[in-house]
Amino acid sequence: MADLLSEQAYGNPVGERLRVAREEKGLSLDDVARQTRIPIRHLEHIERGEWDALPAITYSVGFARSYATAVGLDGPAVGAELREQLSGARSTAAGPAAYYEPADPARVPPRSIAIVAAILAVLLIAGYLFWRHEAVGNAPDEGQIADRTTPADAPQNPAPQPKAAPAGQPAQPAAAPTGPVVLAATQDVWMRVTDGNNPKALFQGTLKAGQTYAVPPAAQAPTVRTGRADAVTVAIGGKPAGPLGPPNKTLSVSLRAADIASRGQGGAAPAPNGPAAAPAGGR
Structure with a gap:
């Protein structure tokens, strides 16, 4: 068989062509081995035409096809050519029994991966058995289920009862009034109304x-300043909110409805319906 498949008997057209293509691309056997993951000794056998040193025809054809693709040749065509060449040679003489050499260590997964996979499988099985044991052990018996059953005469959806205020705590105050804020003068009074940091007064005069x-x-943050706050009453949304402040004291008071209502000064007389005040700057 070795004589029939030797380079002297049949020549080595495939191996020679692969070697030439490799050298033209400037590749070494190491480069081809890294690309194809074929051991270097097999590549050397291919280039020398030592086909009898390779495994069965299927391996030889596959190696040659991968080698051809790596060096820029037509891999399937080279594989078909080599198969025809080797089949013709083997038809003239009985070849040695086919054998499979041990797998290349570079292509076999490391043993640590198999060990980790086995450990994970054991942990998953143990977790499932533990969960099943806990689920069965904690299942309620018929007596517990009967105790938890709602009696037939018990109301299913009782009407919600209003919550009473805790002892010693005052009742929640009513909502603060809202609406327009109106100042009314019970006597002639000078005042100045401004809005926040705006230097221009909204109203200034008597x-x-x-x-x-x-x-x-x-107005975002209206404020009134006057020296006779007792001569001015306030109404929020038409509801009296009492005098603006104590007598004989110059002060600035916020005119926002929420600020006035929070002072808690009530019981003042309603704002009189007198003539409207002139706009700011006009009087």
Whole structure:
């Protein structure tokens, strides 16, 4: 068989062509081995035409096809050519029994992966058995199920009862009034109304007795400053909120409805319906 498949008898057209293509690309056998993952000794046998040193025809054809693809040749065509060459040679003489050499260690997964996989499988099985044991052991018996059953005469959806206020705690206050804030003068009083940091006053001057001034709804932080806060009453949304402040004291008071309501000063007389105050800067 060795004589029939030797390079002297049949030549080595496939191996020679692969070697030439490799050298033209400037590749070494190591380069081809890294690309194809074929052991270097097999590549050397292919280039020298030592086909009898390789495994069965299937391996030889596969190695040659991968080698050809790595060096830029037509892999399937080279494989078909080699198969025809080797089949013709083997038809003239009985070849040695085919054998399979041990797998290349570089292509076999490391043993640590198999060990880790086995450990994971054991842990999964143990976890499943533990879960099943706990599920069966904690299942309620018929007596527990009967105790948890709602009696037939028990109300299914009792109507919610209003919660009473805890002892010693005052009842929740009513919602603060909202609406336009209106100032009313019970006597002639000078005042200045501003909005936040805006230097321009919304109103500045004397509010005559019986006159009213409505704070603009667009004001963000309206404030009034006066020396006779007792001569001015406040109404929020038409509801009296008492006098602006104590007598004979110059002070600045926020005119936001929430701030006025939080002072808790009630019981003042309703704002009189007198003539409206002039706009700021006009009087």
